[in-house]
Amino acid sequence: MSDTIIKASGFGKQYGGQFAVQGLDLEVHRGELYGLIGPDGAGKSSLMKAVAGVLSYEQGQLEVFGQLLDSERHAEAIKGRIGLMPQGLGQNLYGDLSIEENVDFFARLRLVPREEAAARKEQLLAITRLAAFRHRPMKQLSGGMKQKLGLVCTLIHAPQLIILDEPTTGVDPVSRRDFWAILATLIAGQGLTALVSTAYMDEASRFTRMSLLHQGSKLAEGSPAQILQRVPGCIVQCRVQPQLSAMQRLVARWPQCEAMGPEIRLFMPEPDQPAARQQVVDVLQGLECQQLDVLDAELEDVFVAMLGGKQTGTTAPDTMAAPAAPGSASQELAIEAKGLVKRFGDFVAVGDVSFQVRQGEIFGLLGANGAGKTTAIKMLTGILPPSSGSGRVAGADMKQAGALIKSRIGYMSQAFSLYLDLSVVENIRLYAGIYGLDRKARDVRLQWILDMAGLHGHENDLAAALPMGLRQRLALGCALVHQPRVLFLDEPTSGVDPLGRRAFWDILFRLSRQDGVAMLVTTHYMSEAEHCDHLALMFAGRVVADASPQQMKQQVLAEAGQLYRVYADNAAALVSPLQAAGFANVSPYGSALHVLTPDVERLQQVLRGLGVERPPQARPIAMEDVFVQRVSQLEAQSHATGSVA
Amino acid sequence: MNLQRVVAIAGKEWREIVRDRLFFTLAFVVPALLMLLFGYGLSLDVENIPFAVVDHDRSAASRDYAYRFIDSRYFRFRGYAGDERDAAQLIGSGAVRVVLVIPPQFGKTLAQARPAAIQTLVDGSFPSRAMTTKGYVTAINAAFSLAAVAQAVSHATGLSQQDALAQLTPIALESRYLYNQSVSSIWSLAPKLIMVILMLSPPFLTALGVVREKENGSIFNIYASNVSRGEFLVGKLAPYVAISSVNILLLWLLAVLLYQVPFKGSLLFFLPATLVYVLCTTGIGLLVSVLVRTQVAAMIVTMVVTMIPAVLYSGLIIPIVSLGAGAHVVAQLMPAMYYTDIVVGCFLKGVGLMSLWRPLAVLALYACLLFAAGYQLFSKRPNI
Incomplete structure (x- = not known):
């Protein structure tokens, strides 16, 4: 039997005359954890469904287990050996249905013999730690548990190939790490082959091999290390005063440059790190450089660099028309939440949330799906009355001045709230009409929005026909049409490609720094949190941390130590010996390990004892590490006090 | 066909229906509720028509004339109106639907054996009701005239008034209504309501049940496994047919016990024949569900393809023979008409398979065609 499990040659799939994927070649071998990485609309789902034999395709050939999938009958031949999690x-x-009933249904559907099904069910529920909740209805599970149950149901008939379509989207980082660890165990233990897609670039390092997809074609293929080598370079992260002029100088030289809160991060196609440092220092001559680090590039940087050539001219203009009421004192509070609580029956969606956002500040509300972010925003914008607590938004009391607040804020929702069958200009005019702008003001704002969002040339396109990135900027423009001083953005970047996300954050940065707009942004991309000036981490309806990203990282550093990456051939096997040696914070990271420790000397010693000679490499702590650290602490506390969250 | 898979799917489906409060209501409560709402709301009998009288004569004869109406069970007296303007207002406001205007000198004119005219104002906003009302008015008026003539004849000839009346009506019309002796509309309505409700409820449940899986993505469990199309469809639809079977009994009990409709036929024929009809309408739901992708679309399409034939082309309101030529052909193509024959035959006429085998065969053929089409169009490897 051949070792090639999936073979696509010239694969193409079209919907209504438009190709979602075109001319795609790839091969997946037995035992691989193969990743498909790309934003919404890259063609991941189409390929995965076609591989599972549940979607017909128009172009090229697709072979799974050596069987050509060209008809419903031929596709049936492989279905006993695959598992699909859509x-x-x-x-x-x-x-x-309860957890157990769900699993039983899948087992009976797949005709798994009774004893075998019972044994596998117990084994899988034990691995996923779901056994204790077996009688709980599926709809009452958390996102992370649903995702693990989906995995159990996909695996109950012992398939040889599993196809998981974005299994980690919208799940909190702790559950995500847990999921990847379980998947790695299962693949190693059961000789599985897995085809997994994700929209999170930071998960890419977990795959054996992968393809980067963008707009229906493949940008690159290979192991994470191979892809990193495609565009050699490094990252320079610095903190310079004044930030805005530093930014202008750096962007002129290295366009792949972004602001992250008070810091600036840029990718430089220069693999020699000391040389890279010198180049940046030269450019920043005369400015006050407070901190400067040179780091290895991440996959996302490489992805953006590869796309760089394809970038369409949509960068925001340098200067923006200032809103009507400029220059409010930066100490002025734009949003203030005091003890907000929202209950739906017995369910506490938001429990006692308090925070403050100053004018000109980007405030991030982070958390997984279901953590209560959207509910909190709805209360502050006056859409949903709180069960208790109070708040002030744009100088008005949330409870008494709902209408006043609505006229002073901009709100961009998860779904972008555009009218997809109206054109770009019609959408903007509609919003201008809703906010009561007169004709003259409307035309001024129209021009401003077209400039800001880079929509020139698309004025008469239907919103439905715009790529996600442009659609998102149009939605932002519509939310800004009446020049609000406070802007609420509810998951504004979900589903948008990294390039679009960067351009979007660039606009937000300028809005906050130049125009003094206060922003409350929610996101489940932990990497985006770095763009915020101040963060609140939400978990199960509560704010579990409230500080600047730097402060949060400092705190983790103080509590758990520095982050080190350990490279070893058998990294996964080192987890338990390291934990036994007293390193509590060890987690697999792709083919490497991440360890948090204050004592690198001892780590190195222990590693040498385990036969690992290569010294661990210090890494900057990411927001995801902060979140995992915080939540793990909380869970440990609630276990200690005996109360189960 | 592997029975274990069929049972697995049917069992899963049943649990979902029973645990989902909305679906459960839709399955068991809504059909009975429709029977009650339609039954009380759609009665076609015209009785207790509110009316007023403008009496410009105020004589014994005029009062006598008015009492003919006041005593009738078809009319409900709402009082005397001052003049025609008041009367018009009463009709306009909907307080009354008929006004009788008795002219001055009415009694005297009659006594002189000259013809008198009574003006009748009828609210014509519902034509069929207005026609029925006019019929009642005409009949009561004719009876009054006849009595007046009979009185005059008995005066002149010395015959008793009854003999005079008999002489005046040489041909008496004796009508006997077969199958529905009291011509009570609920008797004919309730069986037809069973037809309408079983035309709506099974396709709705089926279409929503299947499309729900498509919409939320659980259909991929079916697509991606070795379950055959036949196994899936049988397992998926069986619970809905079972629910509808329970509803057949429920609706039959409501018709017989609540509306007191006599059931003259045989349950041994009626129940299997109704099951064939339910299979047929379930097939409509199946066909809708393979063609649409969202629950909203499923609801709208099902509504259009079931409601219109069930109400317009079934004989519910307009008898099939009264339909225009085109509509008549359309009715022949719809299953509702055939089941109307069966249900009315079973309830009111007491006929069975001998006279109803033809519509039953058509329904069975219909069911087979719908299921065959649904099976063919359902693909485990669609292109979207």
């Missing part, structure tokens, strides 16, 4: 958290599971 996109959407728990969407393929049955909400009214």
Whole structure:
């Protein structure tokens, strides 16, 4: 039997005359954890469904287990050997059925013999730690549990190939790490082959091999290390005063440059790190450079660099028309939440949330799906009355001046709230009309929005026909049409490609720094949190941390130590010996390990004892590490006090 | 066909229906509720028509004339109106639907054996009701005239008034209504309501049940496994047919016990024949569900393809024979008409398979065609 499990040659799939994927070649071998990485609309789902034999295709050939999939009958031949977990958290599971009933249904559907099914069920529920909740209806599970249950149901008939479509989207980082660890165990233990897609670039390092997809074609293929080598370079991260002029100088030289809160991060196609440092220092001559680090490039940087050539001219203009009421004192509070609580029946969606956002500040509300972010925003914008607590938004009381608040704020929702069958200009005019702008003001704002969002040339396109990135900027423009002083952005970047996300953050940065707009942004991309000036981490309806990204990292540094990456051939096997040696914070990271420790000397000693000679490499702590650290602490506390969250 | 898979799917489906409060209501409560709402709301009998009288004569004869109406069970007296303007207002406001205007000198004119005219104002906003009302008015008026003539004849000839009446009506019309002796509309309506409700409920449940899986993505469990199309469809639809079977009994009990409709036929024929009809309408739901992708679309399409034939082309309101030529052909193509024959035959006529085998065969053929089409169009490897 051949070792090639999936072979696509010239694969193409079209919907209504438009190709979602075109001319795609790839091969997946037995035992691989193969990743498909790309934003919404890159063609990941189409390929995965076609591989599973549940979607017909128009172009090229697709062979799975050596079987050519060209008809419904031929596709049937492979279905006994595959497991498919489609996109959407728990969407393929049955909400009214309990965990056990869901698993049993899948087992019976797959004709697994009774004893074998019972044994596998117990084994899988034990691995995923779901056994204790077996009688709980699926709809009452958390996102992370739904996703693990989906995995159990996909694996119950012992398939040889599993196809998981975005299994980690919208799941909190702790559950995500847990999921990857379980998947790695299963693949190693059961000789599985897995085809997994993700929109999170930071998960890419977990794959054996992968393809980067963009707009229906393949940008690169290979192991994470191979892809990193495609565009050699490094990252320079610095903190310079004044930030805005430093930014202008650096962007002129290295366009792949972004602001992250008070810091600037740029990618430089210069693999020699000391040389890179010198070049940046030269450019920043005369400015006050407070801190400067040179780091290895991450996959996302490489991805953006590869796309760089394809970038369409949509960068924001340098200067923006200032809103009507400029220059409010930066100490003025734009948003203030005091003890906000929202209950739906017995369910506490938001429990006692307090925070403050100053004018000109980007405030990030972070958390997984279901953590309570959207509910909090809805209360502050006056859409949902709070069960208790109070708040002030744009100088007005949230409870008494709902209408006043609505006229002073901009709100961009998860779904972008555009009218997809109206054109770009019609959408903007509609919003201008809703906010009561007169004709003259409207035309001024129209021009401003077209400039800001880079929509020139698309004025008469239907919103539905715009790529996600442009659609998102149009939605932002519509939210800004009445020049609000406070802007609420609810998951504004979900589903948008890294390039689009960067351009978007660039605009937000300018809005806050130049125009003094206060922003409350929610996101489940932990990497985006770095763009914020101040963060609140939400977990199960509560704010579990409230500080600047730097402060949060400092705190983790103080509590758990520096982050080190350990490279070893058998990294996964080192987890338990390291934990036994007293290193509490060890987690697999792709083919390497991440360890948090204050004592690198001892780590190196222990590693040498385990036969690992290569010294661990210090890494800057990412927001995801902060979140995992915080939540793990909380869970440990609640276990210690005996109360189960 | 592997029975274990069929049972697995049917069992899963059943649990979901029973645990989902909305679906459960839709399955078991809504059909009975429709029976009650339609039954009380759609009665076609015209009784207790509110009316007023403008009496410009105020004589014994005029009062006598008015009492003919006041005593009738078809009319409900709402009082005397001052003049025609008041009367028009009463009709306009909907307080009354008929006004009788008795002219001055009415009694005297009659006594002189000259013809008198009574003006009748009828609210014509519902034509069929207005026609029925006019019929009642005409009949009561004719009876009054006849009595007046009979009185005059008995005066002149010395015959008793009854004999005079008999002489005046040489041909008496004796009508006997077969199958529905009291011509009560609920008797004919309730069986037809069973037809309408079983035309709506099974396709709705089926279409929503299947499309729900498509919409939320759990259909991929079916697509991606070795379950055959036949196994899936049988397992998926069986619970809905079972629910509808329970509803057949429920609706039959409501018709017989609540509306007191006599059931003259045989349950041994009626129940299996109704099951064939339910299979047929379930097939409509199946066909809709393979063609649409969202639950909203499923609802709208099902509504259009079931409601219109069930109400317009079934004989519910307009008898099939009264339909225009085109509509008549359309009715022949719809299953509702055939089941109307069966249900009315079973309830009111007491006929069975001998006279109803033809519509039953058509329904069975219909069911087979719908299921065959649904099976063919359902693909485990669609292109979207």
